[in-house]
Amino acid sequence: MKLLVGTSKGLIVYHRAVASWKIEKAHFIGMPISMVYTDPRTNTWWVGLAHRHWGQKLHYSQDEGRSWQVVPMPKYPAGAEYRPGKPATLKKVWCMQQAGPGRPGGLWLGTEPGGLFYSEDNGQHFELVESLWNHPSRLDENQWFGAGRDYPFIHSIVVDPRDENHVYIAVSCAGVFETTDGGTSWAPCNTGLVAAYLPNPDVEVGHDPHLMLACRAYPDVIWQQNHCGIFRTANGGQNWDNVTDKNGLADYGFALAIDHEDPDKAWVIPAVSDEMRVAPDLALCVCRTENGGRSWQALRRGLPQDHCFDIVFRHSLAKQHNVLAFGTTTGNLYLSEDYGDSWSCVSSHLARVDAVTFS
Amino acid sequence: MPTIRFTTALQRFFPTLKEQEVAGRTVGEVLEEVEARYPGIKDYVLDEQGRLRQHVNIFLSGELIEDKETLQDKVGDNDEVYVFQALSGG
Numbered sequence A: 001m002k003l004l005v006g007t008s009k010g011l012i013v014y015h016r017a018v019a020s021w022k023i024e025k026a027h028f029i030g031m032p033i034s035m036v037y038t039d040p041r042t043n044t045w046w047v048g049l050a051h052r053h054w055g056q057k058l059h060y061s062q063d064e065g066r067s068w069q070v071v072p073m074p075k076y077p078a079g080a081e082y083r084p085g086k087p088a089t090l091k092k093v094w095c096m097q098q099a100g101p102g103r104p105g106g107l108w109l110g111t112e113p114g115g116l117f118y119s120e121d122n123g124q125h126f127e128l129v130e131s132l133w134n135h136p137s138r139l140d141e142n143q144w145f146g147a148g149r150d151y152p153f154i155h156s157i158v159v160d161p162r163d164e165n166h167v168y169i170a171v172s173c174a175g176v177f178e179t180t181d182g183g184t185s186w187a188p189c190n191t192g193l194v195a196a197y198l199p200n201p202d203v204e205v206g207h208d209p210h211l212m213l214a215c216r217a218y219p220d221v222i223w224q225q226n227h228c229g230i231f232r233t234a235n236g237g238q239n240w241d242n243v244t245d246k247n248g249l250a251d252y253g254f255a256l257a258i259d260h261e262d263p264d265k266a267w268v269i270p271a272v273s274d275e276m277r278v279a280p281d282l283a284l285c286v287c288r289t290e291n292g293g294r295s296w297q298a299l300r301r302g303l304p305q306d307h308c309f310d311i312v313f314r315h316s317l318a319k320q321h322n323v324l325a326f327g328t329t330t331g332n333l334y335l336s337e338d339y340g341d342s343w344s345c346v347s348s349h350l351a352r353v354d355a356v357t358f359s
Numbered sequence B: 001m002p003t004i005r006f007t008t009a010l011q012r013f014f015p016t017l018k019e020q021e022v023a024g025r026t027v028g029e030v031l032e033e034v035e036a037r038y039p040g041i042k043d044y045v046l047d048e049q050g051r052l053r054q055h056v057n058i059f060l061s062g063e064l065i066e067d068k069e070t071l072q073d074k075v076g077d078n079d080e081v082y083v084f085q086a087l088s089g090g
Helices: B006-013 B027-037 B041-045
Strands: A002-005 A012-014 A021-027 A033-039 A044-051 A055-061 A070-071 A081-083 A092-098 A109-112 A115-117 A153-159 A167-172 A175-179 A209-214 A222-226 A227-233 A251-260 A265-270 A286-289 A298-301 A317-320 A323-327 A334-338 A344-347 A352-358 B003-004 B056-060 B080-085
Touching: A002 A033, A002 A323, A012 A033, A033 A092, A033 A352, A044 A092, A055 A092, A055 B041, A070 A227, A092 A153, A109 A167, A153 A209, A175 A209, A209 A251, A222 A251, A227 A265, A251 A317, A265 A317, A323 A352, B003 B006, B027 B041, B041 B056, B041 B080
Parallel strands: B003 B080
Antiparallel strands: A002 A012, A002 A352, A012 A021, A033 A044, A044 A055, A055 A070, A092 A109, A109 A115, A109 A153, A153 A167, A167 A175, A209 A222, A222 A227, A251 A265, A265 A286, A286 A298, A317 A323, A323 A334, A334 A344, B056 B080
């Protein structure tokens, strides 16, 4: 097992040594990494670069980082407008997802300012999914809008393992959308969510999911860490249940991990609130539920509990089997090999961590 | 024939990039010529709508180009086109 950590200054690859995790190699040193994805079908590593000067780039490796290739960047078509009179240009690559076994070369790509792209040839060419781009809600600045960023962005893509034409995306800010016809049409899927920052918190579109994941063994169970708490659906998004720990810590945050066998297990890393983006009491903890969100347990063993200013971004927590790892805005990397019961600091002097995944 | 040179920062991505003579009567034409020699380089300098990236500058014989949208500044035979990254960072 390898651990890929995307930071604002490069990609760091760790491997499990005899008794600990060691850095194997650093790639793209000095370059901001916006996305890290490993395609489980081919073990292809994908990296999105967010150059300060030179724009967004996509690189991939088919030999675990020994060599890298670059692909032509997805392009918003000539004439595509973010808003009337405002040409759309790619601001950031946020996420990638393989399209399922029935589409062996298929890759979905989520970007800012809100464009979903699709490739049929393993990423050699991407096309904008016009059906979503032209969805009436996207064209409405009251429904799709930027919040933490200047523009809305697609940060989560879930492909139903039973049916690759059934796909969910999550947009910050807009909410969750679903297609059941392979992307020909899209419908919002936000019933039960709360948009507490809007005059009408029950809007159909205008929500702020921070990250969305679905359980592979039970694909109708989908979790999201949202700006307004933690939500879970057991019926494929027909209705979302608020599973926030209203009297506890598991509420506001960005990162989320789930168990892909047990639909009742999930992990989040709380912050105080949107106005106070620090760990509660300046003490870092991971919250875990084992009963579908009815209760949450704070896990602190091995994590800093005093004057800790670490925040964990949405793509910076990953889980594989019993191992969880997360990287923080202050360049710390923590890892647990017992489902989060105890943690150790693997690195304490990285750059800001923006993406963590296992290979 | 005009010449073009580049910030050395681009050599990380295009190691053989060097100062050279290029055909072209506008900045846009010059960049097309460079793209033919170094496929992909245009995407580093321009966005997908063909505009100069926000943090990239192009100087034409010492002066910033005027047309950053469509790159129609005229280039003379004795001009030097200099592609440079703007200062920003941390």
